[in-house]
Amino acid sequence: MSELFPIPQTLAARAHVDQPTYRRRYAESLRTTEDFWEEEAAFIDWIRPFREVSDTSFDPADLRIRWFADGTLNASVNCIDRHLPAKADRPAILWEGDRPGESRTVTWAELADQVNRLANVLRGLGVAKGDVVTIYMPVIPEAIVAMMACVRIGAVHSVVFSGFSAEALADRIRDAGARVVITADEGLRGGRVVPLKRNADRAVAAAGGVDHVIVAARTGARVPLTPGRDIRWGAALALADPWCPPAEVGADDPLFVLYTSGSTGRPKGLVHATGGYLVQVGTSWRTIFDWHEGDVFWCTADIGWVTAHSYKIYGPLLNGATSVLFEGIPTFPDHARWWSVIEKHRVAIFYTAPTAIRSLMREGEAPVLRHDLSSLRVLGSVGEPINPDAWRWLHRVVGGGRCPIVDTYWQTETGSVLLVPIPGAVPNKPGAAGKPYFGICPVVMDSAGRPVAGAGRGSLCFAGSWPAQARTILNDHDRFIRTYFAPFPDHYFTGDGVERDRDGYYRITGRIDDVLNVSGHRLGTVELESTLASHPAVAEAAVVGIPHEIKGQAIFAFVTLKSGHPESGTLRAALVALMRERIGPIATPEAILWAPALPKNRAGKILRRVLARIAAGNYDDLGDTTTLADPEAVDEIVRRHRASL
Ligand code: WT7
Numbered sequence: 001m002s003e004l005f006p007i008p009q010t011l012a013a014r015a016h017v018d019q020p021t022y023r024r025r026y027a028e029s030l031r032t033t034e035d036f037w038e039e040e041a042a043f044i045d046w047i048r049p050f051r052e053v054s055d056t057s058f059d060p061a062d063l064r065i066r067w068f069a070d071g072t073l074n075a076s077v078n079c080i081d082r083h084l085p086a087k088a089d090r091p092a093i094l095w096e097g098d099r100p101g102e103s104r105t106v107t108w109a110e111l112a113d114q115v116n117r118l119a120n121v122l123r124g125l126g127v128a129k130g131d132v133v134t135i136y137m138p139v140i141p142e143a144i145v146a147m148m149a150c151v152r153i154g155a156v157h158s159v160v161f162s163g164f165s166a167e168a169l170a171d172r173i174r175d176a177g178a179r180v181v182i183t184a185d186e187g188l189r190g191g192r193v194v195p196l197k198r199n200a201d202r203a204v205a206a207a208g209g210v211d212h213v214i215v216a217a218r219t220g221a222r223v224p225l226t227p228g229r230d231i232r233w234g235a236a237l238a239l240a241d242p243w244c245p246p247a248e249v250g251a252d253d254p255l256f257v258l259y260t261s262g263s264t265g266r267p268k269g270l271v272h273a274t275g276g277y278l279v280q281v282g283t284s285w286r287t288i289f290d291w292h293e294g295d296v297f298w299c300t301a302d303i304g305w306v307t308a309h310s311y312k313i314y315g316p317l318l319n320g321a322t323s324v325l326f327e328g329i330p331t332f333p334d335h336a337r338w339w340s341v342i343e344k345h346r347v348a349i350f351y352t353a354p355t356a357i358r359s360l361m362r363e364g365e366a367p368v369l370r371h372d373l374s375s376l377r378v379l380g381s382v383g384e385p386i387n388p389d390a391w392r393w394l395h396r397v398v399g400g401g402r403c404p405i406v407d408t409y410w411q412t413e414t415g416s417v418l419l420v421p422i423p424g425a426v427p428n429k430p431g432a433a434g435k436p437y438f439g440i441c442p443v444v445m446d447s448a449g450r451p452v453a454g455a456g457r458g459s460l461c462f463a464g465s466w467p468a469q470a471r472t473i474l475n476d477h478d479r480f481i482r483t484y485f486a487p488f489p490d491h492y493f494t495g496d497g498v499e500r501d502r503d504g505y506y507r508i509t510g511r512i513d514d515v516l517n518v519s520g521h522r523l524g525t526v527e528l529e530s531t532l533a534s535h536p537a538v539a540e541a542a543v544v545g546i547p548h549e550i551k552g553q554a555i556f557a558f559v560t561l562k563s564g565h566p567e568s569g570t571l572r573a574a575l576v577a578l579m580r581e582r583i584g585p586i587a588t589p590e591a592i593l594w595a596p597a598l599p600k601n602r603a604g605k606i607l608r609r610v611l612a613r614i615a616a617g618n619y620d621d622l623g624d625t626t627t628l629a630d631p632e633a634v635d636e637i638v639r640r641h642r643a644s645l
Pocket residue numbers: 260305306307381382383384385386407408409410411412413433494495496508510511517520521522
């Protein structure tokens with residue numbers, strides 16, 4: 001069992017939640033969950049107050065997830081208007097561009113002005129309450145303006161990571177039925193240009209149904225505009241009215257859609273509802289990072305992920321906090337870039353991912369120590385388990401040994417953090433994702449589907465709903481029920497394995513479904529495999545994760561070719577290019593092994609479990625191979641893998 005790091009006294013003295021308070025409030029929040037959330041809901045400015053707190057059931061035959069359902073509100077009013085006029089001239093966003101020296105400050109008044117104008121532009125284009133608008137933008141203030149403008153008029157944003165390809169974007173535009181897309185001329189990442197408008201043009205052509213594309217200027221490059229369809233951000237906003245009345249939205253009306261990968265089939269668009277999400281995200285953000293007025297917050301996630309939605313955009317905005325918005329990557333122009341940004345803006349709370357920490361660790365301590373990081377008070381980690389080595393480095397080198405690390409466990413589906421060592425309340429244990437948040441009831445299920453009492457390992461589930469939980473998968477409610485509620489009736493199933501120790505800490509042991517976690521990003525094996533199999537030379541493909549020093553997991557592909565297609569380096573390169581083109585650079589395989597045949601059971605299901613062990617070099621421990629239809633296939637793959645090393 002790993003060691004405990006005591007809570008720093010200076011932090012505990014003024015923390016929102018201390019140890020006794022956590023124990024008492026947590027116990028209370030489970031006994032009277034509705035009372036707890038009713039109190040938290042006072043954080044939001046409602047237009048019409050709700051009467052009923054919740055109506056929920058995780059019974060797959062009668063799934064209900066309703067929170068504050070008869071209340072009404074507007075998200076942008078809660079994120080922006082209510083901080084005015086008091087904070088009008090104070091910074092809402094401290095933007096740092098990809099290149100050092102390129103920066104902008106956006107005040108609350110400027111943010112409000114831009115949001116209102118863009119909301120009017122959207123209205124003018126016929127966007128109405130409930131319509132989905134797809135946002136494909138770099139990490140620039142305009143991206144946040146775009147999200148807020150949507151919710152001002154009750155429209156639903158669907159942000160697509162700007163590292164995704166035109167095809168991935170087209171799928172998401174089509175699935176959501178978006179008629180308006182907001183993008184930028186180009187993006188910049190690590191000094192490299194990302195042709196966003198060009199990708200968007202291709203995606204719009206492929207998807208069909210898009211009437212208008214709004215183009216913000218980032219690099220100022222000349223990009224082709226389609227007359228009648230494309231609209232320049234700057235020109236349109238300049239002409240727009242600077243006041244847009246906020247729409248009155250029901251608490252259970254959708255706020256946004258966000259796509260993530262599942263174990264089967266196509267990416268799924270998780271739908272989040274307005275009221276519950278804002279209540280839980282706004283209150284939990286402040287609690288888990290122990291934010292106090294005046295603290296500068298920085299979350300390094302890209303806007304295309306849920307981390308950014310909840311804890312970089314909605315959390316800080318709801319609380320009227322100043323946050324850093326950084327466009328670039330941690331290693332450009334050098335390995336000290338993050339540390340110089342922390343020093344420049346006197347960042348107090350820094351929320352990042354283990355994969356980045358592992359890559360920066362390799363550069364040694366010197367780039368960190370050149371900078372004054374004494375402003376830091378709380379550090380956060382998300383996306384995958386943080387290995388104890390990376391934990392200790394982050395704690396000692398970056399945090400100077402004085403900052404607790406909040407290892408936040410949650411998912412796109414959960415909307416909000418579920419397991420976390422609240423600073424001031426829960427001492428840190430490196431490698432463990434801490435303890436449940438208020439109102440959250442984790443259940444460890446054994447292989448027979450029975451809850452494990454006390455310490456033990458199993459599947460991580462949750463009993464009982466929480467307000468920020470996703471309500472459905474867009475256009476596929478059956479899949480929502482099947483994926484999350486059917487495996488363990490009356491429980492939400494995360495897809496993760498977990499271990500609970502005697503002190504009640506949870507350690508995530510990794511995905512137990514066919515989902516990979518590459519650099520903290522989810523990739524479904526089926527999605528990767530069908531992309532490989534779409535190449536004319538490929539008969540069949542199987543993808544597994546292999547341990548990777550920096551990325552956590554990397555993609556290892558086994559590919560069977562059609563006869564008449566010789567194995568070659570050129571073909572290998574073509575398959576890599578195909579993955580990057582269809583999905584994006586994050587889908588680049590680490591290795592491709594030509595397999596004459598793939599191991600399957602008698603029902604024809606590919607045994608990825610066996611392949612995963614071969615890919616990791618564990619030839620002597622292939623697990624149960626008695627169900628194999630063709631054991632020779634495995635011998636041949638082992639031979640080839642050995643030879644490839
Ligand atoms: C999956 C969710 C939630 C924001 C980022 C990813 C893994 C996430 C942790 C953590 C161990 C973690 C899980 C989870 N994960 N945070 N602190 N410790 N594992 O969101 O893309 O929806 O992925 O990421 O496997 O199921 P996501």
